[in-house]
Amino acid sequence: MSAKPKVLTVFGTRPEAIKLFPLVHSLERDGRMASRVCVTAQHRGMLDQVLDVAGLVPDHDLDVMRPDQTLDALTAALLTGIGGVLDAEQPQWVVVQGDTATAMAGAMAAYYRKIPVAHVEAGLRSGNIYHPWPEEVNRKIIGAIARLHCAPTETAAQALLAENVAPGAVHVTGNTVIDALHWVTARIAAEPGLADVMTPLAARFSGKRILGVTSHRRENFGGGMEAIAEAIATLAERPDVAVIFPVHLNPNVRAVMNARLAGLDNVALIEPLDYPNFARLLDVSTVMLSDSGGVQEEAPALGKPVLVMRETTERPEGIEAGTARLVGTDSARIVAETSRLLDDPVAYTAMSRAHNPFGDGQSAQRIVNLLAAG
Numbered sequence: 001m002s003a004k005p006k007v008l009t010v011f012g013t014r015p016e017a018i019k020l021f022p023l024v025h026s027l028e029r030d031g032r033m034a035s036r037v038c039v040t041a042q043h044r045g046m047l048d049q050v051l052d053v054a055g056l057v058p059d060h061d062l063d064v065m066r067p068d069q070t071l072d073a074l075t076a077a078l079l080t081g082i083g084g085v086l087d088a089e090q091p092q093w094v095v096v097q098g099d100t101a102t103a104m105a106g107a108m109a110a111y112y113r114k115i116p117v118a119h120v121e122a123g124l125r126s127g128n129i130y131h132p133w134p135e136e137v138n139r140k141i142i143g144a145i146a147r148l149h150c151a152p153t154e155t156a157a158q159a160l161l162a163e164n165v166a167p168g169a170v171h172v173t174g175n176t177v178i179d180a181l182h183w184v185t186a187r188i189a190a191e192p193g194l195a196d197v198m199t200p201l202a203a204r205f206s207g208k209r210i211l212g213v214t215s216h217r218r219e220n221f222g223g224g225m226e227a228i229a230e231a232i233a234t235l236a237e238r239p240d241v242a243v244i245f246p247v248h249l250n251p252n253v254r255a256v257m258n259a260r261l262a263g264l265d266n267v268a269l270i271e272p273l274d275y276p277n278f279a280r281l282l283d284v285s286t287v288m289l290s291d292s293g294g295v296q297e298e299a300p301a302l303g304k305p306v307l308v309m310r311e312t313t314e315r316p317e318g319i320e321a322g323t324a325r326l327v328g329t330d331s332a333r334i335v336a337e338t339s340r341l342l343d344d345p346v347a348y349t350a351m352s353r354a355h356n357p358f359g360d361g362q363s364a365q366r367i368v369n370l371l372a373a374g
Ligand code: UD1
Pocket: 013, 014, 015, 042, 043, 044, 045, 046, 047, 065, 066, 067, 068, 069, 071, 074, 099, 100, 101, 102, 134, 135, 216, 218, 249, 250, 251
C-alpha cells in the first residue's frame, strides 16, 4: 500500500492560526492525506492562545519570535527554519495562509525545493504596496509561486485572473475565517465558561454601549496610532460609552495606547483575548473600531458595524455589504463616524444587517478536496 500524500500546513501568527485550524481539523477528519503542522511562532503568546483553543499540537515549532524583531531578521530566520522542516518532511503540498512574513517565507522555501504551494485566502489586493505594508507584496510573492489559489471571494479570484494566473488554478472556496467563527460559536454555546474572561468587563460596563477596538497595522505605527488613541480617548468621554480594547502584543502598539489611554475610566485596555472571548467581544460590542483584516470579515458575518481605521482595504466585500466603512486614521473623522452610528439609529440599523460575503463555513473541506485532487 502506498503512503498517503503528506500536507504540511505552515503558520506563525494569530490570524493565520485562526484561519488554518479549521483546515487542519478537516484534513484530520477527512483522512485521505497525512497532515503535518509546522508553526514558526512568529507570534508566541497570541499563537499559543489559538493552538490551545483549537486543540492543535504542532509537529514542528520553530520558536522564531524575538522582541520587536525586524522584518529582515524575521524573514531570514523563517526561511532557513522552514527550509529545514521541508527537507525533513518532504511533503507533497505546503499550505500557507494570507500575507504574513511566515506565509511568504513558507512559500519561498517550498519554491526553492519545487514543492507545490496551496495559498489559502489568495487574491486579496489593495493595489498599494505600502497599504498594507508589507502584506500587499507578501501576497503577490505567494501568488507568483502558488500552484493552487484558494480565493475567498469572486473579487479575489478576478484579481488573480487579471494577473494572468491560470484559470484552472484559481478556486473560490470562501474564507476559512467563517468556518472558525462557526466552530467557536458552537463551542461557546456548548461551554459558555470558555468566554468567561469577558463576564466581569460586561458587568463593569453594564448599561453603556461598548466600542470594541483592535489596532496593530505597521503602516499606522507612530502618527496613525496616536490619532487612533486620541479618537478613542475623545469617544470615551461620553458617559453612555465604554471601550474594550485588547491590545496587540507588538510593543509599538502598546507604548502608544498605554501612554494615552491607560487609567481612563471608560476604557478597559486588556491583554489579547483568546478566540472565544474575542467572539464574545464582537457579540457585546455596539460598534467595532479596527484596522484588522480578520475583524473586517467576522463583523459582516455577525451583522456588527465595523469602522475600518485604514486608508485602503483589500476586503471591499464588507464595505459593499454595508457592514464595514473605511474611516482612515484621522481622529476627528473616527470620532464623527462613530458618533453618527451611536446617535443615528437609522444609520446604525443600515450597517447592522448580517451578510456572508466571505463564505458559508464550508471552506476548509472545499480546500481539502482540492488538495486531494492533486
Ligand atoms: C504580524 C504580521 C501581520 C499580521 C499580524 C497579526 C508580518 C510582517 N506581520 O504583525 O501581517 O496582520 O501579525 O496580528 O508578518 N509580539 C509578542 N507576542 C506575540 C506577538 C507579537 O510579544 O504573541 C511582539 C514581539 O515583540 C514581536 C512583535 O510583537 O517582535 C512584532 O511581531 P511581528 O509578527 O513581527 O509583527 P506584527 O506586528 O505582530
